[in-house]
Amino acid sequence: MIGIVDYGSGNIQAIANIYKRLNIECKIINNPAELESAYKLILPGVGAFDECMKQLLESGLKDKLDELVLIKKTPILGICIGMHIMADSSEEGNLKGLGWIKGKVKKFDISRIQSKPYLPHMGWNNISDNNNHKIFDKVDKEQGFYFVHSYYYDCDEEKNVLSTCHYGINFASSIYDHHIFGMQFHPEKSHSNGIQLLENFAKLELC
């Protein structure tokens, strides 16, 4: 079963609905014991960095997530702020992130954006995937995904960048480290592309 981590943030119902339609078993989970029974995890998130981190800490799920992701290597997919909190820190807040994939979350420099509107980067944008990763199988990269954010994940190491997108600069539209994935865009709100990506994640076999 795929576990959707419910720590009080993010559009969990939309993700659950997609898996239900795909006939893939999934469960919304809000306690550490149940997290163990998931073979893959989804970490959603909306709002601000500190607010999300605070909710995750208060939920009592953080230690179990660290254990499952870092020791047991349970595959996990972070979405939007759920991706941001995988970083070491963020310019948006003062709290420490989970530190799963080395990097810092930074605000877009609006002087690089040529014309209005500046921020947030909101709407549909195409992505480039140079790694040909299986998670993007049958995904139409030109069609791309729905984004809404003013901050982006700046990976310390380029090898963690899974795909890029352009908004003033080229930034990481998704990141990865073996079994850990982070998506800046919202697959749960990106029609067939998003559904395909969530299905790919569910079916992904990692050695």
Add this chain to the structure above:
Amino acid sequence: MLRSRIIPCLLVHNKGLVKTVNFKDPKYVGDPINAVKIFNEKEVDELMVLDIDASKENRGPDFNLIKNLAVECRMPFCYGGGVSTVEQAKKIISLGAEKVALSSAIIENPMLCKEIGEAVGVQSVVVVLDVRRKMLGGYDLYTMNGKKKSKRKLKEFVIELNKIGVGEIIVNSIDNDGKMLGYDIELAEIIRDLCDTPITILGGAGNLEHIKSLIAKFKVIGAAAGSLFVFKGKYKAVLINYPNREEKTSLY
């Protein structure tokens, strides 16, 4: 490249979907949930649903309806109508809407934007401005579904909103509503100049050329429409429609 957003805007009145002309004469066009299902199949960029009774009837948002709509939506969903507190906004986001649209309440108390932004994230706060052209030039701002003229000056208010910080400003032309004769480009220019955030123009779109010329002028913009996406043909038969991928590509 970030693309412009083409957004159907649906109006809820007496639990059904309606389409108005100049904010009057609501014509029934169908069931909200059914419409969302069709717009899912058509892969719309975003969807906006506005309850046009709530503020007028001095009641809060219909959470049951919002929940049912949000569960269906496979695209970003913006809900507006009767939202006047931080708690209501939080609840709407928790029910699965991406954005919450505010109008009358924000015009009364703009700082509410800031409070809601802190609670749900600024990117989820959308302000809808209903405006009407003045006889001798310029525009007036209206609340209560076009019933009440606000004392606020449109330009000053947009500058104020930009300073406070909002996720998006939607400008809705009461004069052009339901007319299908094209957007008020002059109005769009005024708003674009005065703020940095994403803006969406609503009111007047009657064909895809109208959307195309709006995008040609502003490059990245939200182009919203009601009548265009619920009526077909010169007799305005109710038929939910939306450009397909090829048609859309030709608009950018």
